[in-house]
Amino acid sequence: MISVLLRRILSLAVTLLVVSLLIFLVMDLLPGDPAAIMLGTSASPETLAALQKELGLDQPLPVRYLAWLAGVFQGDLGQSYTYGVPVAGLIAERLAVTLPLALMAILISIAIAIPLGVQAARHRNGAVDLLAGLFSHVGIAVPAFFVGLLLIILFSTTLGWMPAGGFPGWSAGFVPALKALLLPAIALALPQAGVLTRVTRSAVLEVMNEDFVRTARGKGISESAALWRHAMPNALIPVITILGLQFTFLIAGAVLVENVFNLPGLGRLAYQALSQRDVIVMQDVVLFFSALVILVNFLVDLAYLVVDPRLRAGAQ
């Protein structure tokens, strides 16, 4: 078990290194000088040279990469050009919005999808199953940012129950902050729930036909005990897989939904960095998001090892 874990961690470290190199190379090879992009067209050659020196752009490429990487390891992600503050601090500040948003969205989508998927599988071809099928077809097709707009039309402009956007900050108190995140989290959660419902349904259907569930039924245990005690733990494996795979789309959705609701999160930071041509912030946010996706998939891999003893044996 320990050696499996060590090998996985080593592979994770290599992947993260390659990602950092790739992002650095892409940013470097793309036409356009970051200093010139940041300063715009009106800058004098002296200012340009000074900024190039400040950013270390006069150094050769390997030196720049290693310097950037060394900085990342020390928690120094460089200075934001437009904000004039360390990028690490900016990211941490914005993470306090994006992370709770993503977590809420995942929880809401699980709370909808697992009961719905299980009920659909138990009453196959019944009314609930049809409803669940329709829900997942629509959920998968509707962009999260459109759901966001619909929620604003319904709950803000029509009913006036919820704020149409903005974030009061955690300092304004737990409840107001959570309230500001509720509509965006629902918008993010619905498309995810569509995918998850479908996967839960087919996973439960498949497991309920397995021999060990039939044996359990044969021993005379109730249908719901067969479902929750024997079938569900096994059906969770594909559900966890999809949660991991969907994480990339959750991040992409968060970028859009934050812009719909005017939330000061990481996605909005990236968007603002784009319009302000703050290349360093851009580079760091992309690295951060990619690392997050890779880390989540690593944790999903670990979750298999916990859930499925066969994989534990196989990996050794």
Next chain:
Amino acid sequence: MRKLSRRPVLLAGIVITLALFAVALISLVWTPVSPTRLAIADKLKPPLASGFFGTDQLGRDVASRLMVGAWNSLSTSILAVAIGATIGTAIGVIVAMRRGWLEIIVMRGCDIIFAVPPILSAMMLGAFIGSGRFTAIIAIATFMVPVFARLTLGAALQIWTRDYVTAAIGMGRPAEKITLVHVLPNISNQIIVQVTIQLGLAILTEAGLSFLGLGMAPPAPTWGRMLAESQTYLGQAPWLALMPGLAIALSVMGLNMLGDGLRDIFDPRDNS
């Protein structure tokens, strides 16, 4: 046709997808009004009061803009998926042929590319080469490459274990020829299904990109930008958001249903 009526999902998929393509193609030669014609006096008219779906904040005809938007969205998505599917499939079959260290490197590479959502790569590209249709296509296509590489590799590896391939190897056929004659034709069904489903995903992504202003440049109407522009008028003119949003959802749903339906036909075992 009798068979088709027993497959409601496939039928719905075909009808919606055909309608989408028809609207997109018709928009090239005819729209009720020019999609860029301004008529400030007629601004923010509700559906049917002026034109079929009303007018936007500049008095432009929403129905005409939706039609041209269909073409813009579809053509961008088709190009992106075509590029991604071609490169990804080529990588998949070549790796299946060679295996070894190449397989490990390519699969790791797929994990890495998959970790960067197209929205972010489009932002990264946009910062340097500017945003526009080209940037959107490259960003979406890049994301599609690992999707198709993984799918093709998995499917191709299965074909390589079949008896008729072993026989072909025994007859001394070169690996390239086996790939072209045996592997590709036998995995084409799976690729077609995936193309259909990824086309839906591409439309969703393109909408997201143009919502952020990373898609086609104005004044070309795109569904994403129509949604972005509708945000200011959600209270007075909610149809400005509803129409393009429903167009996106319906198109993606149609393509997904078509993909699901095709999969059921190609793989009857899965049809439990």
